Amino acid sequence: MELYHLTIHELHDMLKKGETTSLAITESVLGRIRAVDDKVKAYITVTGDIARAQAEAADRRIKAGDNASPLLGIPIAIKDNMCTEGIRTTCASKILENFVPPYDATVVRKLNKSGMVLCGKPNMDEFAMGSSTENSGFFITKNPWDLERIPGGSSGGSAAAVAADECIGSLGSDTGGSIRQPASCCGVVGLKPTYGRVSRYGLVAFASSLDQIGPITKDVTDTALLMNVIAGHDPKDSTSANVPAPDFTKALKKDVKGLKIGLPKEYFIEGMDPEVEKAIRDAVKTLKGLGAKVVEVSLPNSDYAVATYYILATSEASSNLARYDGVKYGFRAQDAKDLLEMYMKSRSQGFGSEVKRRIMLGTYALSAGYYEAYYKKGQQARTLIKRDFDEVFKSVDVIATPTAPTAAFKIGEKSADPLQMYLSDIFTISVNLAGIPGMSLPCGFTKGNLPVGLQLLGRHFNEEAIIHAAYAYEQATEWHKRKPKL
Amino acid sequence: MKYETVIGLEVHAQLQTNTKIFCGCETKFGEDANTRTCPVCIGMPGVLPVLNKKAVEFIVKTGLATHCTISSYSRFARKNYFYPDLPKGYQISQYELPVCEKGHVEIVVDGKVKRIGLTRIHLEEDAGKNLHQPEGGASLVDLNRAGTPLMEIVSEPDIRTPEEASEYLKKLRAILRYIEVSDADMEKGNFRCDANVSIRPVGAKEFGTRAEVKNVNSFKFVQKALEYEIKRQAQVLDDGGKVIQETRLYDSTKGVTFSMRSKEEAHDYRYFPEPDLVPIVVSRETVEAIGKTIPELPDARRERFAKEYGLPEYDADMLTQSRADPEQGAGGVFRRDGKALGPAQGRIELDHGRADAALERREQGDRGLPDQAGPACTHDQDDQ
Numbered sequence: 001m002e003l004y005h006l007t008i009h010e011l012h013d014m015l016k017k018g019e020t021t022s023l024a025i026t027e028s029v030l031g032r033i034r035a036v037d038d039k040v041k042a043y044i045t046v047t048g049d050i051a052r053a054q055a056e057a058a059d060r061r062i063k064a065g066d067n068a069s070p071l072l073g074i075p076i077a078i079k080d081n082m083c084t085e086g087i088r089t090t091c092a093s094k095i096l097e098n099f100v101p102p103y104d105a106t107v108v109r110k111l112n113k114s115g116m117v118l119c120g121k122p123n124m125d126e127f128a129m130g131s132s133t134e135n136s137g138f139f140i141t142k143n144p145w146d147l148e149r150i151p152g153g154s155s156g157g158s159a160a161a162v163a164a165d166e167c168i169g170s171l172g173s174d175t176g177g178s179i180r181q182p183a184s185c186c187g188v189v190g191l192k193p194t195y196g197r198v199s200r201y202g203l204v205a206f207a208s209s210l211d212q213i214g215p216i217t218k219d220v221t222d223t224a225l226l227m228n229v230i231a232g233h234d235p236k237d238s239t240s241a242n243v244p245a246p247d248f249t250k251a252l253k254k255d256v257k258g259l260k261i262g263l264p265k266e267y268f269i270e271g272m273d274p275e276v277e278k279a280i281r282d283a284v285k286t287l288k289g290l291g292a293k294v295v296e297v298s299l300p301n302s303d304y305a306v307a308t309y310y311i312l313a314t315s316e317a318s319s320n321l322a323r324y325d326g327v328k329y330g331f332r333a334q335d336a337k338d339l340l341e342m343y344m345k346s347r348s349q350g351f352g353s354e355v356k357r358r359i360m361l362g363t364y365a366l367s368a369g370y371y372e373a374y375y376k377k378g379q380q381a382r383t384l385i386k387r388d389f390d391e392v393f394k395s396v397d398v399i400a401t402p403t404a405p406t407a408a409f410k411i412g413e414k415s416a417d418p419l420q421m422y423l424s425d426i427f428t429i430s431v432n433l434a435g436i437p438g439m440s441l442p443c444g445f446t447k448g449n450l451p452v453g454l455q456l457l458g459r460h461f462n463e464e465a466i467i468h469a470a471y472a473y474e475q476a477t478e479w480h481k482r483k484p485k486l
Numbered sequence: 487m488k489y490e491t492v493i494g495l496e497v498h499a500q501l502q503t504n505t506k507i508f509c510g511c512e513t514k515f516g517e518d519a520n521t522r523t524c525p526v527c528i529g530m531p532g533v534l535p536v537l538n539k540k541a542v543e544f545i546v547k548t549g550l551a552t553h554c555t556i557s558s559y560s561r562f563a564r565k566n567y568f569y570p571d572l573p574k575g576y577q578i579s580q581y582e583l584p585v586c587e588k589g590h591v592e593i594v595v596d597g598k599v600k601r602i603g604l605t606r607i608h609l610e611e612d613a614g615k616n617l618h619q620p621e622g623g624a625s626l627v628d629l630n631r632a633g634t635p636l637m638e639i640v641s642e643p644d645i646r647t648p649e650e651a652s653e654y655l656k657k658l659r660a661i662l663r664y665i666e667v668s669d670a671d672m673e674k675g676n677f678r679c680d681a682n683v684s685i686r687p688v689g690a691k692e693f694g695t696r697a698e699v700k701n702v703n704s705f706k707f708v709q710k711a712l713e714y715e716i717k718r719q720a721q722v723l724d725d726g727g728k729v730i731q732e733t734r735l736y737d738s739t740k741g742v743t744f745s746m747r748s749k750e751e752a753h754d755y756r757y758f759p760e761p762d763l764v765p766i767v768v769s770r771e772t773v774e775a776i777g778k779t780i781p782e783l784p785d786a787r788r789e790r791f792a793k794e795y796g797l798p799e800y801d802a803d804m805l806t807q808s809r810a811d812p813e814q815g816a817g818g819v820f821r822r823d824g825k826a827l828g829p830a831q832g833r834i835e836l837d838h839g840r841a842d843a844a845l846e847r848r849e850q851g852d853r854g855l856p857d858q859a860g861p862a863c864t865h866d867q868d869d870q
Contacts, residue, residue, distance in 0.1 A: 083532045096531065103525050105532060204531040208761035237534050238763050316761055319564050322575020323529045327627065339625075343568055366566070366756035375758055 003028035004165040005483070008222040011168060012070045015062055022062070022073025025168070026055035026117050029075040033120070033166045036486045041141050042151075042161040044080050045088050046120040051075060054117040061115060070225045072115030077167035079158045080121040081128055082213065083202040084108050087118070091204050092136040093126045095324045095331045095350030105202020106237065107171060107213050107230045114229045119167050122157025126352045127321065128178055128206040130154050131424040134415045135354045142411070143185060144484040145450055149408040152182030158216045159186040164486055169217040169226055173203055175210045176309050177404075177428025180440035183216055184403035184453025187442045187482065189470070190216045191223050194461050195435035196241035199234030205320040207313035208239075210432040219480050220441065220471045224248035227463065243461055251464035256472040257291035259465070262396035266302040267427055273406045279444030279452040280402045283473060287400070290472050297396060299388040304381045305430040306422060311365050311378035312433075318362030324350060357418065386434040393459045398469045401427050403440040403453035427455060437463045441470050442479035451479070487724065489685040491716050492693055493645035494605075497658060499637045499668040500612070500676040501544045507611050507635035508535030508578065515674075519617075519628035527633035529573030534762050541635040542766060544667040545585045545609050546776045548637060551665050551783055552604055552658075554589030556773050562609070562760035567753050570627050571614040579638075581757040584608035585766065591661065592785050593653040594803040602654050603642030612636050637668070643682065643693065648712035652705055655679060660784045660807045672704050679708055684729070685719045694719070695729040699743050702736045711736040715743050 003011065003025045014020045030048050037043055058073030066072075078084065081091045083101035085108075090096045104112065111118075125135035133141040133156030141156045143149040144164040151160040155172030159182035162170050172179040174192035183190025191214045198213045205211060215226035231245035263284060268277065288294050326332035326346030333345030351359070365374035392399060404424055414420045431438040436457055443454035454473070458466040474480055506513055509526035526533045549556045563581035589604035614629035639658065645651050659670040659677060670677040684696035697719070702711045714736075719729050731749040736742075782790075784806040791802040 081532075083530075089531070091531070099531065101525075101530065101532070103530070103533075201534050202532040205762075236536060238536055239534075239761075315758060319566050319576050319756070319758070322566060322568065323531070323573060325568060325570075325575060327570045328528060328573060329530070339570065363756065366758055368754045368756075371756075371758070 002032070002165075004032040004168070006168070007218045008070060008074050008169050008225050011074055012072070012225075015073055016067050022055040022058040022117060023052065025073065026051050026075050026119070029119055029165075029167060032164075036144075036164055037166060039142065039147055039486060040144055040160050040164045040166065041139050042122050042157045042164060042166050043077070043120045044090055044092060044123050044138060044157070047087060047118050050087065051117045051119045054115075058115050058117060069114045071111060071229055074116055074168050075119040076111060076116045077120050077122050077158055077161045077170040078108060078111075078118060079124055079155050079170070079172050081124060081173055081204040081206075082108055082171065083204070084118065084121065087121065089121065089204070090138075091127050092124045092138055093351065093355070094137045095346070096204075097137070097331065099330050101202075103202065106199035106234045108202060110229050111171075120161075122155070122161050122170060124157055125154035125178075126355050127204070127317070128154040128173055128175055128211075129317070129354050129358055131177070131181055131421055132409075132411075132415065133157060133182075134411065135352060137352050140411060143408045143450075144486055145187065146408065146448070148410055149450070150185065150411055152185030152404070152408060154178040154182075155190075155216060156182045156185075159183050159188055159190065162186065162188045162216050162218060163484060165483070169215060169222050171213055171226070171230070172216045173206075173211055173213050174428075174432065175206050175212075175313060176432050177425040179214045179216060180403050180428050180438055180453065180455060181425060183440040184451065184455075185408040187445075187451030187453075187479070187484070188216055188218060189220055189223050189439065189441045189480070190214065191227065191439040191463065191466070192431065192437060193227065193231065193463055194241075194437045195432070196239055197245070197437070197461065197463070198230050199232075199237040199240045201234055201236040201240075205316075207316040208320060209316060210309075210313055212432070220467060220474045221249070221252055223439070224252055224467055224471075241461070246464060248464060248467055251467040252471045253468055254472050254475050255291065256287060256469055259287075259292040259398065259469060260396040261287060261292050261294050261469065262297035262392055262399045263294060264297050264299045264302070264392070264399060264401060266299050267401040272402070275446045276402050276404075276406060276452050280400070280454055283443040283454045284400055286476055287469065287473055290476060292469070295396060297392045297399065299385075299392060299430065301381070301384045301388050302430060305385055305433060306426055308378045308381040308385065308433060309425075309429045310361065310422060311374050312382060314358045314362030315365045315375050315378075316362065318359045318366065321351075321355070321359055326350075354418070382433045385430050389430070389434045389436055389457075397458070397462075397465045399457040401455045401457070403427060403455040407446045407448070407450035407452055431457055436460055437466055439466045439470055441474060442482075443473070443477070444479060445482070487720075488688045489716075489720050489723070490688045490690070491646055491712075492643045492684050492686065492696075493648075493651050493712065494643040494682040495641045495645065495651060495654065496680045496682070497639040497641075497655070498678040499639060499658075499662055499670055501541055501635040501637060502666070502668055503538055503540045503544065503635055505538060506633035507538050507541050507609070508633055511633065513634050515630065517630060519626070520630060522630040523632070527573070528629050529575075535578060535760075537763060537766070538635060541609055542585070542768065543776055544635075545607060545637050546768060546773060547665050547780060548639075548662065548667055549586030549589060549607055550773070550777050551661050551780055552586070552589040552591050552607070552639075554586035554604060554607060556586055556768060557583060558768055558770075559583065559765055560585045560768075561765040562763045563757045564760050566756045569613070570625065571616045571629070571632070573614065573629060573632055577611060577613065578760055578763070579610035580608035582759075583765075585768070591654065591657050593650060593657050594788070594799045595647075595650055595653055597799050599799065600650065602644045602650075605640040605642055607637055607639045610636050610638060648709045648716070651681065651712055652709050655705060655708060656807060657784065663808060664783055665780055675703065678703065681708065681712060681715075683712060683715045683719070685716060685723070695731050697729065697731070697743075698733045700733060700735055700746065703738075707736060707738050710738075710741055711743055714741060718743065
């Protein structure tokens with residue numbers, strides 16, 4: 001067993017016992033990146049020198065007896081849409097190809113304080129818009145389980161890096177499924193926390209009312225450990241909730257007796273992938289076997305989720321992405337005759353086609369005469385979708401669904417048809433609209449040896465119920481221990 | 487034909503907070519370009535706004551001083567347009583739910599008191615400044631001013647003459663100075679005025695088509711620009727033409743207004759609720775506490791002077807245009823003929839019961855966002 005194979009908590013134990021050093025772990029991970037990233041292409045930027053310096057600093061802290069922080073000395077990858085001071089942050093877009101932020105995102109600042117080692121900035125769909133990482137402005141990340149398949153998206157690089165042991169844990173961001181769907185595709189654990197649980201300060205905005213940062217890890221324990229560092233109120237983010245963050249590791253309990261799990265009938269539809277359905281039903285059986293109660297529930301407005309999402313998310317995006325205008329930073333087109341031409345050329349050349357499509361959609365939805373029919377209607381539908389969940393959570397603790405309708409699809413399979421691509425997020429999108437937390441964790445494999453993800457949802461600010469159910473399931477199964485052959 | 491003029495004014499007043507509206511940068515001017523900036527006010531990727539508490543206090547104070555209804559629930563909206571001095575590509579402003587609505591101020595014209603209605607007062611951020619080098623040179627952007635807190639004060643179309651417009655602006659300036667929320671210095675650009683002007687045949691009930699005159703930066707110019715614009719519109723109508731809805735700029739050297747853009751070319755600002763800020767919630771206690779900080783205002787003082795000293799409205803009005811207290815001056819209050827009127831009397835207290843009436847409960851409606859736990863988030867740098 002190589003060091004890079006291990007989890008955060010396993011390595012933390014070894015560091016505490018003096019069985020290894022952060023530098024050794026870091027070199028192991030950097031070596032792994034050198035060995036496999038030509039194939040996987042998970043990273044836009046690998047921060048080897050910074051990682052070594054941080055590892056040495058961590059080793060000095062440990063030597064001085066300061067080893068309490070579980071993240072101390074652990075190599076972490078941070079999606080390339082979170083600002084890292086002095087380190088290029090591109091959002092996988094040509095328009096920010098050479099952008100070096102002058103400040104750290106709040107999550108980065110917290111992780112730095114905890115002693116993490118930053119090993120790099122993983123690839124993603126440009127500005128987090130996509131479900132396959134095929135929309136990256138630079139290159140496509142491959143699924144470590146099958147290099148001809150997509151790793152999911154938009155946090156495809158973060159999930160692939162974890163699955164391929166090119167980091168020990170990572171951060172992703174999730175606007176409509178961008179943590180959970182890639183976690184499902186790559187056979188790892190991904191948690192989208194409650195909206196407001198983790199500060200968005202320094203996360204380059206896609207859709208402000210939906211975006212949320214969360215961990216992508218090798219197991220549920222590591223998710224709890226990362227949550228302990230990144231969760232909590234931030235005065236720099238007015239939408240971050242002023243509620244105390246719990247110790248998420250307290251929810252790591254094997255006993256789920258009496259836990260009530262709801263199965264929404266709208267998520268088990270005719271024509272869904274039979275292998276995915278079987279894996280989910282088996283997982284629910286396992287949880288039942290562990291003592292959980294399972295009931296069928298209904299989320300009647302689920303049908304409207306995708307339409308609602310693509311109106312609200314694109315509306316916000318059209319405004320959030322207005323700042324990339326070639327004036328202050330980022331890409332500026334040459335040879336523009338006047339201001340208007342500078343704007344048009346910079347944005348036409350700097351943005352990729354999916355980003356442009358969404359800016360146009362959102363601009364249209366907000367236009368005079370259409371606002372009422374689209375944006376406003378979308379907000380009303382959003383309220384109904386949220387109420388569906390509120391209602392169901394009166395009687396259950398956790399909702400279980402598939403994370404995605406299929407396992408990872410082939411590169412190129414859906415990229416020509418944006419609507420087909422949008423439907424890969426059909427089971428994850430409602431969760432962002434409602435603002436509730438959701439996790440994907442491995443629950444089986446297809447005959448073709450592709451991972452399948454189980455999605456668990458909880459009430460607002462009750463990530464603990466999810467972590468509890470997920471941990472109990474994980475401890476009763478072996479899926480999370482499988483590794484792709486690379 | 488004889489025409490009646492209808493004027494509504496939009497005033498942008500800079501709030502005299504120590505820091506900007508959404509970040510901790512100083513609101514200091516005349517400094518080197520781009521030295522009073524941070525990632526937030528220059529619109530870096532990933533930054534978020536945090537509302538300055540003082541700015542909310544100041545607008546509530548202004549609303550109370552101008553007899554407005556203070557909304558217990560209001561929110562920010564994004565006004566989207568591209569311009570180099572607007573770093574985010576949108577201005578954070580207010581649209582559907584402003585902080586203050588339905589107020590008024592009183593002016594004295596020809597010895598008579600006239601009430602000018604206020605439609606609304608809302609908060610917004612200022613833009614930066616573009617500096618154009620001579621022919622062939624570059625255009626530069628200074629963002630020191632970006633994010634400076636502004637109040638937009640919108641009047642009802644109650645103003646009928648350029649003189650009334652001028653009196654209204656003077657009264658507004660006096661109030662803002664009395665309550666110490668803005669130095670309201672027009673020359674410094676801290677008190678800017680756009681005018682909506684239309685004319686209609688005397689006796690007509692319908693409003694005529696209006697033109698918006700922008701960029702008028704002194705009291706003298708406001709009057710001149712309005713006089714010019716009224717004459718221009720009358721000429722158009724007398725010649726059998728139609729006034730077109732457009733935005734015009736005032737050229738103070740030539741003394742004329744000229745067309746900047748027509749209605750067809752007008753921006754579609756695509757307003758929508760600002761998702762990065764939670765709604766502004768103002769409690770009754772807050773409104774009451776702010777109410778207590780309001781001194782005797784020009785109108786009350788004018789009435790008192792008129793009553794106590796038997797002053798004509800005009801004199802009482804003149805004496806109350808600045809906060810400097812004539813009663814505390816060397817010789818007390820004087821008539822225009824120089825005769826002293828007497829010593830200071832007790833001040834009239836603001837009716838603090840007004841907070842109740844001023845606070846109107848807002849239906850939260852279908853804002854559709856998940857409920858946020860915890861109070862509205864504000865930054866307090868100003869309190870230090």
